[in-house]
Amino acid sequence: QVRLVESGGGLVQAGGSLRLSCAASGRTFTSYAMGWFRQAPGKEREFVSSISWSGGSTVYADSVKGRFIISRDNAKNTVYLRMNSLKPEDTAVYYCAVSFGPIATMSLADFHSWGQGTQVTVSS
Numbered sequence: 001q002v003r004l005v006e007s008g009g010g011l012v013q014a015g016g017s018l019r020l021s022c023a024a025s026g027r028t029f030t031s032y033a034m035g036w037f038r039q040a041p042g043k044e045r046e047f048v049s050s051i052s053w054s055g056g057s058t059v060y061a062d063s064v065k066g067r068f069i070i071s072r073d074n075a076k077n078t079v080y081l082r083m084n085s086l087k088p089e090d091t092a093v094y095y096c097a098v099s100f101g102p103i104a105t106m107s108l109a110d111f112h113s114w115g116q117g118t119q120v121t122v123s124s
Contacts, residue, residue, distance in 0.1 A: 002026045002113045004096050009118030012086055020081040020118060022096030030074040033099035035111050036081045038092035038120075045095070045108060049081060053102035061106075064090075086122045093117040 008020040022034070035050035049060045049070040058070050069082040079096060097111035 002029050002098055004113055004115035006096050006115045006118040009120045011121045014087055014122055014124050016086050017084045020094055022079045022115060024077040029098050031102060033102055033104045034072060034079040035097050036094060038094045040092040047106045050104040052104045057104050059104045059106055088122045088124045091122050093119050
C-alpha cells in the first residue's frame with residue numbers, strides 16, 4: 001500500500017505562487033499516474049491536474065490551465081504542483097492521489113490512496 005503526504009500549502013496573496021509536494025512511501029508509485037485534486041468548503045472534490053507514470057503526459061482542469069504546472073520526480077517518489085497567478089477561487093484543501101493505471105486521467109474514480117491534504121488560502 002502506498003502512503004501519500006502533501007506539503008507546501010499556506011496563505012498567499014492573489015497573484016502569488018506556491019509549490020505543493022506529494023511524497024509517496026510504501027509500494028512504488030513510479031508505474032502509475034498521479035493526480036492533484038482540491039476541495040473547497042461546501043463543495044465537492046474536483047480534479048486539478050494529473051501526470052502519467054513517465055511524466056510525459058499531463059492533463060489540467062480548464063480553471064487552472066496556463067497557471068498550474070504538474071511534474072514528478074520518480075527517483076524521489078514525489079509529485080509537485082507549481083501554482084502561479086493564484087486567485088481567491090483557488091482556495092481549497094489540495095489532495096494528491098495515485099491512479100490505478102499509468103495514464104493521466106481526470107476522473108476521481110480512477111484514483112486511490114488519498115493523502116491527508118494541504119490547505120491553500122489565497123487572499124484578495
